[in-house]
Amino acid sequence: MIDMKNVSVIYDNGAVALENVNVHIGKGEFVFIVGASGAGKSTFVKLLLREILPTSGAIRVNGKDVVHMQHDEVPYLRRGLGVIFQDYRLLPEKTVFENVAFAMQVIEAPRRKMQRSVNSVLDVVGLREKYKCFPNQLSGGEQQRVAIARAIVNDPAILIADEPTGNLDPETSWEIMDIFRRINAVGTTIVMATHDKTIVDTMKKRVIAINDGHIVRDDVRGGYGYEDADK
Amino acid sequence: MKMRTSEYMVRETLISLKRHNWMSIASISTVAVSLFVLGIFMILVLNMNRMASFLESQVQISVYLKDDLSKEDIRGIGDDIRGLQGIDTVAFISRSDAEKRLRERLGEQAYLLDALGEENPLPDSYEVTVRDPSMVETAAKAIAEFSGVEQTKYGQDVVEHLFDITRLIRIFGLVLMLLLAGATLFIISNTIRLTVFARRKEVAIMKYVGATDWFIRWPFMLEGVVMGFAGGVIAAIALKLVYAAAAAKIYDTLAFFPLIPEQPFMTIIGMLIVISGMAIGALGSSISLKRFLKV
Structure with missing residues (x-):
């Protein structure tokens, strides 16, 4: 590895x-x-x-x-490689869902796969029901969980x-x-x-x-x- | 490019233009102004060129013949002139035709000629035009050597000055166009730099998750091209209006002025301006992307 x-x-x-x-x-x-x-x-x-x-x-x-x-x-x-930083590095004008989906969009992943993959990683980090929230509506821990979801969404x-x-x-x-x-x-x-x-x-x-x-x-x-x- | 990707690109470009709308408006107007001035100069240079070549083509050589030549001699000289290279037209002006012309030109003062009585002081002559204005001098000199030719005249000074002036205008216009293109390039690349800076977080994330350089660049390139296009369209419309107005004024006062007709000239200029706007936009973005998107 x-x-x-x-x-x-x-x-x-x-x-x-x-x-x-x-x-x-x-x-x-x-x-x-x-x-x-x-x-x-x-x-x-x-x-x-x-x-x-x-x-x-x-x-x-x-x-x-x-x-x-x-x-x-x-x-x-x-x-x-998935990367996570101390300061989360989320995009403030995008929702939780969009922040995670962004990682798939920019590597041109198929759109059908996107919905499914984003939902499943949001499940992993326990934020499925907050997918519509913006980063500033989340606690620090929740923001880091979004960052983790983003880091692992491309497997x-x-x-x-x-x-x-x-x-x-x-x-x-x-x-x-x-x-x-x-x-x-x-x-x-x-x-x-x-x-x-x-x-x-x-x-x-x-x-x-x-x-x-x-x-x-x-x-x-x-x-x-x-x-x-x-x- | 994949469909969803191009959708993404267009959306990102529009979002960015909207998000920085004051910056965008400022750059579009600067681009429009620069391209407008650029276009004005293009129009000026092209019209000057046309006028110069029009004037150049008007230059003719007057070939004055000696007195006491027989009709055959005169005809022979005419044939010899026609035999030279690059000669366009050769017209014979008899001394009585010349007198008639002079009378017409003098108008009310034609009585001056009456003082000469029956005596006609004017010689027979040929009026010669050449195909290429630059050949006037050579042709005139060659003809002057013919026997039976008294002398040849053409507007030596005028022709040479005309060449100097048109050359100056061309050089000056070219230099100014390059300067303006450079300034426009600078403005666009600066705007794009600000956009890149404003979106540096997004760009950093894109890099970390493995977006390709081109994927990252495209929206910024598009933004530059869109700004160049918008500025170009505004400049082209303004140029068209100004040219139409100026042409109307000029035709009113200087009817003989050989202005280039508005169509299709202005359509071509407009298209050129829009295309250069887009090219400058693309180039401007790629300059700033090269410097600020080091991956």
């Missing part, structure tokens, strides 16, 4: 974001990427989405060579979440994690960057800890660990 070999990212100003990172994430895994702000979590996520290219090293995602990919192949890489093999619970209270965060668990249960690989200690410790999933651009720990059933990593 995801393979990184000797990946380093050095930004133009000379800052080393990741150095010599080797990671393999298999199909159906649920992986937390933990580390302090600036440790390299975001860089890791950006590499998977090919928002940035590594300075050196090889990356394969969904069987595609991300590094040597042509520019016009990037959209097809991203169709196999991605991998769901990438960058601090998805960063703006949510603990209880709402658990609702989100519950949805993730269900999505993971049907075989979707989940990569979640976070520094929410309680969630990581309770979920008992694989944990990859990044500190100063290096992978400092990779535990199959880990906790957040490293008290100092979240200073």
Whole structure:
């Protein structure tokens, strides 16, 4: 699913974001990427989405060579990935239904399929009856659930979440994690960057800890660990 | 393109135009004004060109013959002139015809000629026109070499000035048109840039869910083209009205002026203006998209 070999990212100003990172994430895994702000979590996520290219090293995602990919192949890489951000990134002038359907529209999915798929993912996140609402009529947790619905509506093999619970209270965060668990249960690989200690410790999933651009720990059933990593 | 996609594109374009309606109106009017000025210049240059070639075609060579030539000699010179390359018409003007003409031209002052008595001071002559105005000088010089020819005259200075002026107008018009096209391009690309900026969230999401570059670009391109089209139509209508009014005025006062007839001239100009509007719109959008849609 995801393979990184000797990946380093050095930004133009000379800052080393990741150095010599080797990671393999298999199909159906649920992986937390933990580390302090600036440790390299975001860089890791950006590499998977090919928002940035590594300075050196090889990356394969969904069987595609991300590094040597042509520019016009990037959209097809991203169709196999669902993304969720801390700030939801919904379109305020579109309804819940339209926000989710938008993801299908822009990849020119058949319209017949659209109605069915959107309804079914709204069921997954429990927002079927709010399909007519606009984002500003929803709570933060509900907005993030819409974002999740949008991320999975095209059936991605991998769901990438960058601090998805960063703006949510603990209880709402658990609702989100519950949805993730269900999505993971049907075989979707989940990569979640976070520094929410309680969630990581309770979920008992694989944990990859990044500190100063290096992978400092990779535990199959880990906790957040490293008290100092979240200073 | 798939049907539902083109529907989507058209809808997005209209929504965007409506959402930024003040911006859209502002850009459409700027485009209209620029294209209007562009069109005015096109019309001016083309009319100037036409006038220049009209005047050029009026230039003729007067070939004055020596006195005491026999009829055969005179006819022979006429044949020789016709034998030259590029000669269009050759007309013989006898000295008595020339006198008649002069009398007509002098009108009330024709009595001046009476002072000469029976003596007619005018020579026999040929009036020669050439097919290509640029050949006037060569032809005149060649004819002057013929025996029996006293001298040849044509409006040397006038012809040369005319060439200079038409060349200047053409260059100036071209430069101005390019400048205006550049300005219009800049305005449209700026407007599209604002639209892209206003919709950057949508664009970012589109990229994340895997929309292709062209899918993202199309609505913006269409928006630019629609703005160019609207501006072009307004400019074309205004140009048509102005030309009709100006033509009426000019025919009233300067009936001989060789103005290009309104039809089909203005239809062609109008179409050109609308097409350039659309082309500039498309180009303007693609410039700003290139810079602001880095995926």
